[in-house]
Amino acid sequence: MSADGRIFVKGNEAVSMGAIDAGLKGYFGYPITPQNEIPEFMSLHLPKAGGAFVQAESEMAAINMVLGAAATGARAMTSSSSPGVSLMQESFSYMAASETPCVVVNMMRGGPGLGDINTAQGDYFQATRGGGHGDYRTPVLAPSTCQEAYDLTREAFDIAFRFRTPVMILGDAILGQMKEPITRGEPRPADPAESADWGLSGAKGREQRVFRSLFLAEGLLTAVNQRLRAKFEAMSSLTRCESFMTDDAELVVVSFGSIARIVKSSIRKLRARGLKVGLLRPITLFPFPSEAIADLARQGKRLLTIEHNMGQMLDDVRLAVCGIADSAFHGTLSGTIPTPDEYEAAIEAALTGGSK
Amino acid sequence: MSETLAFTRTPSVAVTPTHYCPGCQHGVAHRMVAEYLDAEKLAEKTIMVTSIGCSVFLYNYLRFDSVEAPHGRAPATATGVKRVSPDKVVFTYQGDGDLASIGMAEIMHAANRGERITVVFVNNTVYGMTGGQMAPTTLVGQKTTTSPAGRCASTEGSPFRMAEIVAGLGGVAFSARVALNNVKHLAQARKAIRRAFEVQLAGQGMGFVELLATCPTNWKMTPVQANEHIEAAIIPTFPLGVFKDIAKNAGAC
Numbered sequence: 372m373s374a375d376g377r378i379f380v381k382g383n384e385a386v387s388m389g390a391i392d393a394g395l396k397g398y399f400g401y402p403i404t405p406q407n408e409i410p411e412f413m414s415l416h417l418p419k420a421g422g423a424f425v426q427a428e429s430e431m432a433a434i435n436m437v438l439g440a441a442a443t444g445a446r447a448m449t450s451s452s453s454p455g456v457s458l459m460q461e462s463f464s465y466m467a468a469s470e471t472p473c474v475v476v477n478m479m480r481g482g483p484g485l486g487d488i489n490t491a492q493g494d495y496f497q498a499t500r501g502g503g504h505g506d507y508r509t510p511v512l513a514p515s516t517c518q519e520a521y522d523l524t525r526e527a528f529d530i531a532f533r534f535r536t537p538v539m540i541l542g543d544a545i546l547g548q549m550k551e552p553i554t555r556g557e558p559r560p561a562d563p564a565e566s567a568d569w570g571l572s573g574a575k576g577r578e579q580r581v582f583r584s585l586f587l588a589e590g591l592l593t594a595v596n597q598r599l600r601a602k603f604e605a606m607s608s609l610t611r612c613e614s615f616m617t618d619d620a621e622l623v624v625v626s627f628g629s630i631a632r633i634v635k636s637s638i639r640k641l642r643a644r645g646l647k648v649g650l651l652r653p654i655t656l657f658p659f660p661s662e663a664i665a666d667l668a669r670q671g672k673r674l675l676t677i678e679h680n681m682g683q684m685l686d687d688v689r690l691a692v693c694g695i696a697d698s699a700f701h702g703t704l705s706g707t708i709p710t711p712d713e714y715e716a717a718i719e720a721a722l723t724g725g726s727k
Numbered sequence: 728m729s730e731t732l733a734f735t736r737t738p739s740v741a742v743t744p745t746h747y748c749p750g751c752q753h754g755v756a757h758r759m760v761a762e763y764l765d766a767e768k769l770a771e772k773t774i775m776v777t778s779i780g781c782s783v784f785l786y787n788y789l790r791f792d793s794v795e796a797p798h799g800r801a802p803a804t805a806t807g808v809k810r811v812s813p814d815k816v817v818f819t820y821q822g823d824g825d826l827a828s829i830g831m832a833e834i835m836h837a838a839n840r841g842e843r844i845t846v847v848f849v850n851n852t853v854y855g856m857t858g859g860q861m862a863p864t865t866l867v868g869q870k871t872t873t874s875p876a877g878r879c880a881s882t883e884g885s886p887f888r889m890a891e892i893v894a895g896l897g898g899v900a901f902s903a904r905v906a907l908n909n910v911k912h913l914a915q916a917r918k919a920i921r922r923a924f925e926v927q928l929a930g931q932g933m934g935f936v937e938l939l940a941t942c943p944t945n946w947k948m949t950p951v952q953a954n955e956h957i958e959a960a961i962i963p964t965f966p967l968g969v970f971k972d973i974a975k976n977a978g979a980c
Binding site: 396397399422423425427428429431432433435436437438439440441442443445447461462465469471571572573574575576578579580581582583584585 | 771776786793794809836840
């Protein structure tokens with residue numbers, strides 16, 4: 372630790388520290404590259420902090436251990452990477468339906484299928500559309516730096532408990548594996564009152580509590596889904612994004628996560644050459660900062676969406692500016708690592724050549 | 728003239744009609760679990776993990792705190808409950824399709840880790856709720872809607888004997904198979920359920936109890952015939968007994 376309290380850690384370690392400092396009581400996970408530092412960190416440090424660590428036999432077991440722990444009102448989490456997160460989707464649906472709060476980390480790797488172990492952003496659709504079966508949404512936070520990985524993971528638990536919902540931290544191999552200085556906050560003491568009116572603790576002196584997602588009687592499920600829909604709409608209050616050099620920009624790049632940092636480097640270089648370009652970085656992918664993007668379009672700024680996939684967030688950008696404008700797109704495919712030079716060329720082409 | 732009360736209601740059993748078919752023994756199994764927990768005054772610290780299948784509405788009939796696990800995952804969910812709430816009494820209630828088919832990995836690993844939970848496993852050799860399809864426990868030769876010619880061992884495998892398999896795993900403190908088809912067997916079942924909870928409470932490991940139960944609807948039998956079928960056809964394949972009891976296994980940790 373440096374004199375100013377900063378420590379030099381990997382993104383995966385920053386996530387782990389954020390969770391423990393948020394009062395984590397149970398971590399359940401299964402190893403998969405590139406996020407293995409999280410279960411490794413948890414196995415060493417969580418028991419010392421008074422929490423429980425279990426290396427599950429599969430991702431399915433891991434997420435259902437989270438379900439059980441979270442239903443008691445404990446702060447619980449798991450982490451994985453793309454193929455492992457696919458295996459967990461069923462339970463995200465169950466937890467969204469039974470209103471069980473938890474945090475899930477996805478450090479994305481290349482896909483589809485087993486793909487590779489290198490970085491990609493191919494799980495945007497899966498993360499923001501619910502992923503599992505049924506009609507539901509979960510908040511998705513996309514950190515861009517190790518400090519943000521720490522801060523957002525910590526905050527994710529507060530959001531999970533406020534809305535009683537699973538919350539996803541969507542990072543990628545770059546974020547998980549890069550090392551940066553971070554500053555930890557004060558550890559949060561466990562709050563016994565946090566789940567007092569809903570957590571399972573044994574029905575002493577009260578009616579039983581039940582976490583369920585089966586509603587068979589006519590109209591019952593409709594009523595549940597209406598209540599859930601109202602909750603998903605209320606999540607719009609969470610919307611957050613970063614604007615970088617957008618005020619006088621003629622073209623604004625929309626990009627998220629670690630890829631947005633590469634874009635930022637490209638924008639700095641283009642600005643040094645006098646080109647008016649900026650960046651809007653969604654920090655919440657659901658809820659999506661549609662209004663902020665629509666505002667840019669209303670001001671006549673052109674848009675370029677840059678992602679490490681074939682164009683997924685592009686759909687949300689286009690929905691945001693529907694009837695006002697369109698967005699150009701530049702994607703880097705899974706299996707290839709983007710460079711600032713590639714993006715510099717793509718942004719310049721979009722600025723000078725118009726929409727592709 | 729005073730009346731003698733011959734039967735007292737089990738407080739943790741809700742006063743409500745069940746959705747079970749006539750002759751189904753889920754209700755018997757529910758009550759035996761509740762009777763034990765009430766008698767030991769454990770109801771107020773019990774958390775049950777319900778599963779998929781006919782018993783999915785267990786929380787409507789037993790008044791314990793409950794979390795509903797996805798198909799087969801109850802032992803994992805119970806692991807999560809118990810690891811963060813070690814002072815609670817935790818049990819899963821699972822059918823044969825849930826535990827021995829889709830959930831085979833979860834029960835094996837939870838048992839092997841020695842999770843301090845109790846598993847109540849109801850084996851009626853068939854998928855009940857979905858309409859009588861073949862289960863991992865279906866008898867060789869037994870006709871079901873997906874084994875219409877009778878289960879063939881060479882193509883569909885033989886029934887899993889879960890109580891014996893689980894007994895072979897290091898983390899299990901008690902494993903037994905009992906039946907719910909007659910008074911003598913009910914007394915044995917009551918005893919086995921008790922032991923399956925006692926080992927959890929003593930922190931010795933997993934307690935596992937397999938209950939052979941009827942499914943008159945899908946067996947296409949009357950309740951009486953179904954009880955006789957347990958004796959004549961099922962017990963020969965699934966022998967009753969205690970396959971592991973840590974109190975009687977010196978040297979086990």
